[in-house]
Structure formats: structure tokens, C-alpha cells
Amino acid sequence: MAIQLWPLILSYAWNSKIRIPFVEIPAPTLRIESDPPGATIRVDGAEIGLTPLAMDNIFRPRPAEVILTLKDHHAWMGRFVGRRPALIKAKLIHR
Numbered sequence: 175m176a177i178q179l180w181p182l183i184l185s186y187a188w189n190s191k192i193r194i195p196f197v198e199i200p201a202p203t204l205r206i207e208s209d210p211p212g213a214t215i216r217v218d219g220a221e222i223g224l225t226p227l228a229m230d231n232i233f234r235p236r237p238a239e240v241i242l243t244l245k246d247h248h249a250w251m252g253r254f255v256g257r258r259p260a261l262i263k264a265k266l267i268h269r
Contacts, residue, residue: 200230201230201231201232201257202230202231202257202258202259202260203228203229203230203231203259203260204227204228204229204230204231204233204254204259204260204262205226205227205228205260205261205262206225206226206227206240206242206262206264207225207226207227207261207262207263207264208225208226208242208244208250208263208264208265208266209263209264209265209266210244210247210266211224211225211226212224212225212244213225213242213243213244213247213250213264213266214242214243214244215227215240215241215242216240216241216242216243217233217238217239217240218233218238218239225242225264231254231256231257231258231259231260232256232257233256233257234256234257235255235256235257235258236255236256237253237254237255237256238253238254238255238256239251239252239253240252240253240254240262242264242266244266246268246269247266247267247268247269248266248267248269250264250265250266252264
């Protein structure tokens with residue numbers, strides 16, 4: 175049986191006014207690439223930039239829809255999971 179120490183530690187820290195240092199954990203990376211580059215990226219309907227893109231994956235921890243659009247090319251659709259490392263490589267087809 176595991177003993178839950180966090181309530182005890184937090185209670186002690188609160189009552190004794192001891193500061194517990196905050197440890198920042200870096201977010202996983204989301205990379206989106208397209209061939210050809212320069213496609214507009216939309217995640218769950220919101221425009222977030224152009225390919226290639228590398229950023230912290232700060233999206234909700236659930237499947238997110240990504241759509242890439244580029245003039246004279248068919249739109250590309252895919253998915254990734256938020257708050258997990260993700261690499262998307264899309265080949266856009268010319269119309």
C-alpha cells in the first residue's frame with residue numbers, strides 16, 4: 175500500500191511557510207513540415223503559422239486536427255496528440 179505524502183508535505187509547508195521550489199518541465203516539441211514548404215497550418219481551426227514550424231506542444235492532451243493549405247495544392251489533413259512529442263511530415267499534391 176502506497177502512502178500519499180503530498181498532502182502531509184503541502185500541509186507542513188503551508189503551516190511552516192516553507193517555500194517549495196517550482197520545477198519547470200519543458201513542453202514536448204511539435205514539428206510540422208510540408209513538401210513544398212510555406213503551407214498555412216491550422217490546428218483545431220486556429221491558424222498557428224507556416225511550415226516548417228517547430229514549437230512547444232502546449233495543446234490540450236487529446237487528439238488535435240491539423241490542416242495544411244497551400245495555393246494550387248490540395249489541403250492535407252492529419253492529427254496529433256497534444257502535450258506529446260509530435261512530428262508531422264506532409265506531402266502536398268499539386269492540383
